[in-house]
Amino acid sequence: MSTRHESAHLHVSGQALYADDIPLPANTLHAAFGLSSIAHGRIRALDLTPVRESPGVVAIAAAADVPGENNYGSAVHDDPIFAPDLVQYAGQPLFAVAADSYTAARKAARRARVEYEPLPAILDIRAALAAQITVLPTQRLTRGRPHEALAEAPHRMQGTVHIGGQDHFYLEGQISIAVPQEDGAMLVHSSTQHPSEVQQIVAHALGKRANQVTVQCRRMGGGFGGKETQPALIAAAAAVLAHKTGRPVKLRLDRDTDMLMTGKRHDFLADYTVGFDERGRILALTVMLASRCGYSADLSGPVNDRAMMHIDNAYFLENVDIVSHRCKTHTVSNTAFRGFGGPQGMMVIEQIVDSIARALGMDPLEVRRRNFYGIDDRNVTHYGQTVEHNLIHTIVDRLAESSHYRERRRQVQEWNDTHRHVRRGLALTPVKFGISFTATMFNQAGALIHVYTDGTVLLNHGGTEMGQGLFTKVAQVVATEFGLPLTAVRVSATDTSKVPNTSASAASASADLNGKAAQAAAETIRGRLVQFACETFGVAAPAVIFRDGKVFIGERHLPFADLVMQAYRARVSLSATGYYRTPKIEYDKTTLRGRPFFYFAYGAALSEVAVDTLTGETQLLRVDILHDAGRSLNPAIDLGQVEGGFLQGVGWLTSEELWWNAKGELQTHAPSTYKIPTARDWPPHAQVKLLDERPNGEETIYRSKAVGEPPLMLAISVFLAIRDAIASCGPPGVQPDLTAPATPEAVLRSLASVRAETAPQAAAGVRVEADV
Numbered sequence: 001m002s003t004r005h006e007s008a009h010l011h012v013s014g015q016a017l018y019a020d021d022i023p024l025p026a027n028t029l030h031a032a033f034g035l036s037s038i039a040h041g042r043i044r045a046l047d048l049t050p051v052r053e054s055p056g057v058v059a060i061a062a063a064a065d066v067p068g069e070n071n072y073g074s075a076v077h078d079d080p081i082f083a084p085d086l087v088q089y090a091g092q093p094l095f096a097v098a099a100d101s102y103t104a105a106r107k108a109a110r111r112a113r114v115e116y117e118p119l120p121a122i123l124d125i126r127a128a129l130a131a132q133i134t135v136l137p138t139q140r141l142t143r144g145r146p147h148e149a150l151a152e153a154p155h156r157m158q159g160t161v162h163i164g165g166q167d168h169f170y171l172e173g174q175i176s177i178a179v180p181q182e183d184g185a186m187l188v189h190s191s192t193q194h195p196s197e198v199q200q201i202v203a204h205a206l207g208k209r210a211n212q213v214t215v216q217c218r219r220m221g222g223g224f225g226g227k228e229t230q231p232a233l234i235a236a237a238a239a240v241l242a243h244k245t246g247r248p249v250k251l252r253l254d255r256d257t258d259m260l261m262t263g264k265r266h267d268f269l270a271d272y273t274v275g276f277d278e279r280g281r282i283l284a285l286t287v288m289l290a291s292r293c294g295y296s297a298d299l300s301g302p303v304n305d306r307a308m309m310h311i312d313n314a315y316f317l318e319n320v321d322i323v324s325h326r327c328k329t330h331t332v333s334n335t336a337f338r339g340f341g342g343p344q345g346m347m348v349i350e351q352i353v354d355s356i357a358r359a360l361g362m363d364p365l366e367v368r369r370r371n372f373y374g375i376d377d378r379n380v381t382h383y384g385q386t387v388e389h390n391l392i393h394t395i396v397d398r399l400a401e402s403s404h405y406r407e408r409r410r411q412v413q414e415w416n417d418t419h420r421h422v423r424r425g426l427a428l429t430p431v432k433f434g435i436s437f438t439a440t441m442f443n444q445a446g447a448l449i450h451v452y453t454d455g456t457v458l459l460n461h462g463g464t465e466m467g468q469g470l471f472t473k474v475a476q477v478v479a480t481e482f483g484l485p486l487t488a489v490r491v492s493a494t495d496t497s498k499v500p501n502t503s504a505s506a507a508s509a510s511a512d513l514n515g516k517a518a519q520a521a522a523e524t525i526r527g528r529l530v531q532f533a534c535e536t537f538g539v540a541a542p543a544v545i546f547r548d549g550k551v552f553i554g555e556r557h558l559p560f561a562d563l564v565m566q567a568y569r570a571r572v573s574l575s576a577t578g579y580y581r582t583p584k585i586e587y588d589k590t591t592l593r594g595r596p597f598f599y600f601a602y603g604a605a606l607s608e609v610a611v612d613t614l615t616g617e618t619q620l621l622r623v624d625i626l627h628d629a630g631r632s633l634n635p636a637i638d639l640g641q642v643e644g645g646f647l648q649g650v651g652w653l654t655s656e657e658l659w660w661n662a663k664g665e666l667q668t669h670a671p672s673t674y675k676i677p678t679a680r681d682w683p684p685h686a687q688v689k690l691l692d693e694r695p696n697g698e699e700t701i702y703r704s705k706a707v708g709e710p711p712l713m714l715a716i717s718v719f720l721a722i723r724d725a726i727a728s729c730g731p732p733g734v735q736p737d738l739t740a741p742a743t744p745e746a747v748l749r750s751l752a753s754v755r756a757e758t759a760p761q762a763a764a765g766v767r768v769e770a771d772v
């Protein structure tokens with residue numbers, strides 16, 4: 001059911017409490033980080049005297065001041081909180097300083113005198129590949145006879161795909177407040193998608209046990225994956241200073257520091273060779289995937305695994321060989337970002353399919369359809385999971401019809417025949433995205449529900465709210481289970497002392513997991529109330545129905561609150577925990593095979609763009625989207641996710657460019673140089689719809705589907721529409737070599753190479769050969 005976001009009224013009136021708004025105890029200190037100015041080198045001397053003498057300074061913490069483990073690495077312990085002696089990226093924290101004001105701390109942090117012994121820095125993927133340095137071992141995923149099938153294919157094509165990174169640009173930057181409690185305990189307010197991990201890491205850093213650290217988060221002003229592992233660093237530094245001074249410490253990064261210090265989406269490079277037949281069907285594919293992981297592992301393992309597992313997108317790849325290099329560079333350690341490697345994998349195959357169509361002079365949509373997973377055959381992924389309940393044909397057929405694909409294709413052609421400078425392009429791309437954490441262990445959740453004697457409900461669960469509407473959805477589930485209006489259910493801040501050992505709110509699975517856990521808790525309490533009603537009123541259980549704020553018991557009915565009060569008087573427990581773990585999934589991380597995903601979410605988008613060939617500027621003119629949310633828990637919120645995810649993807653692929661100089665210093669660390677889309681980039685014509693009459697084929701909460709990440713990948717249609725417009729400037733069959741993001745500069749470069757083309761099929765990025 002569509003309802004507004006549970007905090008909408010607070011968001012728009014400025015009353016929603018974010019971490020920065022939490023009233024502080026009077027003795028609170030403010031902290032700032034001192035950062036490395038070089039990308040790679042040894043610290044010869046770190047003189048903090050000028051920092052200590054700076055006005056207002058109360059304490060400093062560097063590597064030696066961490067009482068426990070000086071590390072915030074989650075999977076692999078290779079992320080120092082404060083660089084001990086080796087510096088591995090420009091912007092790496094060396095120390096943190098606490099002062100009596102925010103400004104005093106920031107000023108002091110800049111006064112350190114650091115002497116470095118510089119070492120050679122590896123800054124990009126090609127350099128790392130040449131030097132063969134990785135953060136994790138190379139992985140390989142193979143099926144069929146890729147090399148033989150390639151040799152036998154009637155057509156072969158080689159190419160390279162360049163995919164840029166992305167800064168999360170959450171509106172609320174990273175922030176933590178550490179408040180010492182009695183007897184050595186620590187309370188941490190953190191803007192985090194993963195309170196339990198922050199709890200563990202703070203405990204390790206302080207040399208404490210988990211039961212001494214409590215982490216709370218009411219909401220984030222956006223996370224997008226950037227608050228999955230990164231908040232632990234901020235929280236640990238604040239906690240170390242709080243521990244050292246015995247005073248509360250607030251550590252909030254300003255935008256520039258946030259962008260310099262924290263991990264981003266991995267940029268990728270893919271060299272591929274594809275073999276196909278004259279109908280455009282892919283017969284064999286070999287891909288070398290390489291990503292810039294930065295200096296440490298962080299989540300690069302699972303991110304790159306997901307890229308490998310989404311290189312099929314919606315297409316059956318019978319013979320495939322993917323090699324995935326997790327390149328180490330002396331840049332910030334890259335991390336989770338909406339789609340978690342999936343978008344990068346899909347970009348590779350979508351460009352390949354687009355290039356096959358251009359090489360054969362066919363409509364790209366036709367080539368896509370020929371390669372889709374079948375319903376009953378050609379339906380096993382390259383990692384061994386059978387694609388069940390396949391909706392891609394339905395979605396693409398319906399979208400092609402409702403968006404008038406054929407006619408629009410003709411109109412674009414006509415426009416381009418009659419307009420020289422402003423060209424148009426069109427692309428319709430599908431999305432199939434696997435739902436579940438690939439690490440099976442994380443697919444579990446817990447909830448805690450209290451029913452008070454006045455009939456109101458307080459809900460707590462392990463998920464976190466970052467604007468995606470999770471709290472609203474889980475509250476809806478609980479209200480539904482008790483037959484109560486949504487106003488009777490209040491959601492409280494995520495708190496490690498209420499629901500323990502939680503997974504990150506990530507992988508789009510939070511409503512699936514926490515919704516089910518909350519349902520289980522509600523069922524427990526409802527079961528007790530039913531039993532009480534049966535005993536009291538002498539009816540059988542089916543005669544007790546919870547609806548419209550009332551309980552119907554046989555012939556009579558009474559307000560929910562009345563039954564609750566009676567149950568309380570009869571000493572019935574009105575509080576319960578609930579637990580859920582995703583069924584059916586199993587996955588072997590070493591062989592990369594199994595059923596990692598409970599199900600797939602689908603979608604498709606048709607985008608039409610205009611490209612100004614004189615300036616390289618692009619404009620999204622129209623988008624048509626049909627997206628699968630199963631039986632949506634809240635269509636209003638889900639549509640918001642689809643629109644927001646799509647536009648965030650448009651930013652990734654068109655305007656958001658991360659640029660490091662030759663010394664490895666990030667130059668794009670503020671909105672002045674880093675361009676995210678704004679409301680004005682939303683296309684003048686947009687048709688966004690949910691395919692909501694199709695319940696999830698798997699038994700998820702009310703048969704809904706996860707919706708957080710998949711829509712981002714709908715934006716690949718915009719990138720390929722731009723490529724389509726550029727291609728119209730060259731001879732038939734030209735393969736524009738367009739790098740992502742398609743900034744005006746990238747578009748102009750691509751146009752120049754396309755215009756230089758005389759012979760078809762010989763552009764820089766793609767080489768085609770045909771054995772006839």
Ligand code: MTE
Nearest residue numbers: 222223224338467468506507508509510708
């Ligand atoms: N939507 C908003 N408004 N803000 C966010 O930070 N994060 C995205 C997505 N949608 C995000 C968002 C990411 S990366 C994920 S994994 C999911 O929301 C997480 O929430 P869910 O599991 O409840 O979908």
Ligand code: MOS
Nearest residue numbers: 225337338506507
């Ligand atoms: Mo989302 S990248 O899984 O936090």
